[in-house]
Amino acid sequence: MAHWLYKSEPFKWSWADQVAAAGKGTHWDGVRNHAAKNNLLAMRLGDTGFFYHSNEGKEIVGIVEVIREAYPDPSDPTGKFVMVDLKAVAPLPKPVTLATIKATPALAEMALMKYARLSVQPVRDTEWALVLAMAGAPAGAFSA
Template sequence: MAHWLYKSEPDTWSWEQQVANGEKGEPWNGVRNHSAKKNLLAMKVGDTGFFYHSNQGREIVGIVEVIREARPDPSDPSGKFVMVDVKAVKPLKTPVTLATIKADPRLQEMALVKYSRLSVQPVTDEEWNMICAMGGL
């Protein structure tokens, strides 16, 4: 199983909205970056990911799970981009801020640090375990 990080601006789509959708989850659509598209195409049902509030908060607040693999994104008129469906699994007990991640030398290679603008990113097993521990899980 792989791990990912999904960025969302909380005033557009928040963790609370994701949780409210329950088991049916939500399509992760609107991605318009080719690197992020490749990440979406690599996702499998059961993969887990961090839900990251970007711009406001700049923190990892919860864990989501892929419940439907990549398919065309109907919000893309060009037909080039895809989406997956994710459902909320659980919140972090303590949100992990970008500042905390950047301050940890063991996380300097994390995509969130190196490729800060990428909206859907891979997370290594080691990074996953460290951030889960930081978040109280």
């Protein structure tokens, strides 16, 4: 299982919107960056990810799960880009802010630090575990 981070501006699509979609989930569309597209193509059913509020809040607020692997994004007139479907799994007990992540040396190599504008990013297992611990999640929560 892999882990990911999905960035969304809360005024466009918030954690509350994701939760409201319930078990049926929703598609993650609109990606127009080839690196992010390749990340979407690498996702598999059951992969988990952090839901990150960008611009407003700048914090990881919840956990999502891939419920449908990559398929064509109908909002892309070129036909080059894909989307996946995600469902909300759980909110984090305590959001983890970008400032906290930046202040944590063990997270200095996290994609969020190195590729700040990338909307869909991989998260290493060690980063996943550390962020969950920082959020106050029980050990082993949301892991394969």
